[in-house]
Amino acid sequence: xxxxxxxxxxxxxxxxxxxxxxxxxxxxxxxxxxxxxxxxxxxxxxxxxxxxxxxxxxxxxxxxxxxxxxxxxxxxxxxxxxxxxxxxxxxxxxxxxxxxxxxxxxxxxxx
Amino acid sequence: xxxxxxxxxxxxxxxxxxxxxxxxxxxxxxxxxxxxxxxxxxxxxxxxxxxxxxxxxxxxxxxxxxxxxxxxxxxxxxxxxxxxxxxxxxxxxxxxxxxxxxxxxxxxxxx
Numbered sequence: 001x002x003x004x005x006x007x008x009x010x011x012x013x014x015x016x017x018x019x020x021x022x023x024x025x026x027x028x029x030x031x032x033x034x035x036x037x038x039x040x041x042x043x044x045x046x047x048x049x050x051x052x053x054x055x056x057x058x059x060x061x062x063x064x065x066x067x068x069x070x071x072x073x074x075x076x077x078x079x080x081x082x083x084x085x086x087x088x089x090x091x092x093x094x095x096x097x098x099x100x101x102x103x104x105x106x107x108x109x110x111x
Numbered sequence: 112x113x114x115x116x117x118x119x120x121x122x123x124x125x126x127x128x129x130x131x132x133x134x135x136x137x138x139x140x141x142x143x144x145x146x147x148x149x150x151x152x153x154x155x156x157x158x159x160x161x162x163x164x165x166x167x168x169x170x171x172x173x174x175x176x177x178x179x180x181x182x183x184x185x186x187x188x189x190x191x192x193x194x195x196x197x198x199x200x201x202x203x204x205x206x207x208x209x210x211x212x213x214x215x216x217x218x219x220x221x222x
Contacts, residue, residue, distance in 0.1 A: 043201050043213035099211060103153035
């Protein structure tokens with residue numbers, strides 16, 4: 001089955017700097033890759049996703065890139081703000097199977 | 112507004128007791144999922160359902176059961192609670208191949 005590895009497990013950046021979180025997956029048939037943000041005491045919320053027919057997707061300060069050959073995808077957050085501090089999860093699926101999640105990255109943005 | 116709710120939000124129980132956690136969604140999603148979240152393990156799939164009367168085991172299903180008698184609800188039952196089942200439990204729902212939406216979570220403590 002699918003296995004998703006996520007790095008780093010913790011990340012501290014200065015406010016205004018960029019943050020990058022990387023994930024690798026094992027199943028070459030996976031075709032949907034969402035990213036979730038989880039704030040303290042809340043459930044995960046989708047922030048951006050990408051499908052295998054696209055190499056990059058942007059939404060304001062957030063972008064995701066996908067390299068199907070290398071089987072990895074990354075989350076990029078530019079101009080980080082204190083409210084970006086949270087735990088971020090990547091996930092992968094073939095679409096007809098449940099999401100498989102990485103173990104999460106705790107991002108701290110230092111003002 | 113359509114939503115997904117979980118109850119109770121907090122529960123303390125004793126070893127050996129049967130516990131049922133409720134999950135209710137009003138989106139008319141056919142897919143529903145139960146995860147547990149523990150430090151260092153991320154989100155691990157317990158059980159999932161692709162429709163009424165359909166249930167499937169996930170990665171960590173031992174000691175848990177679910178039943179799906181209608182579209183809106185997927186209750187999770189711990190048949191005989193164990194201390195190892197102390198965790199935060201999240202329910203999620205989705206349409207086929209699309210985004211999963213998570214509930215706010217239930218914090219369960221087994222003493």
